């Protein structure tokens with residue numbers, strides 16, 4: 396697995412992976428109507444571009460094929476975290492999250508926080524995040540349950556942690 400910074404040319408692949416992930420991995424917890432509202436058939440590229448421009452994004456790839464991505468803000472907010480269905484449960488999201496937690500710690504941030512889907516909650520719990528609030532939100536007219544979660548970051552980086560890839 397190679398982890399690198401997002402490049403502009405990655406956008407269509409990121410959107411495609413997001414859609415595949417929502418429809419392929421979230422079906423256990425969200426019905427078809429919810430998944431379509433979350434990942435519509437015709438995604439808004441401009442909206443995606445604007446969302447990612449305001450954040451940092453890391454890509455995981457395997458032999459040049461995108462397998463996962465994560466985006467976060469400097470204040471500790473982890474926004475997007477998605478793994479391709481055929482690469483799930485291979486440690487990809489863990490590797491991405493470890494990089495981001497280390498990068499946040501290195502800038503003095505002491506708390507990472509996110510809004511986890513029903514699918515992602517056990518993943519974040521496994522990493523030591525705790526649920527602070529159950530939230531019901533409206534997305535394109537459809538109701539969704541998600542969980543606000545947070546984790547206190549340790550100040551020291553694990554010794555094996557490589558520096559965050561350069562842009």
Ligand SMILES: CC(C)(COP(=O)(O)OP(=O)(O)OC[C@H]1O[C@@H](n2cnc3c(N)ncnc32)[C@H](O)[C@@H]1OP(=O)(O)O)[C@@H](O)C(=O)NCCC(=O)NCCS
Pocket residue numbers: 416417420421463475476477478479482483484485486487488489490510511512513514515517518519521
């Ligand atoms: C949540 C998600 C990002 C996890 O990605 P992943 O690369 O499969 O995660 P990892 O392989 O690093 O998992 C690490 C551990 O987290 C836990 N975990 C991960 N996915 C899980 C699941 N679906 N159910 C229960 N536990 C899970 C397990 O303990 C796992 O370790 P194990 O495989 O040895 O049992 C992925 O399932 C996904 O993209 N889901 C759909 C989209 C989504 O909900 N994204 C998050 C938005 S907040």
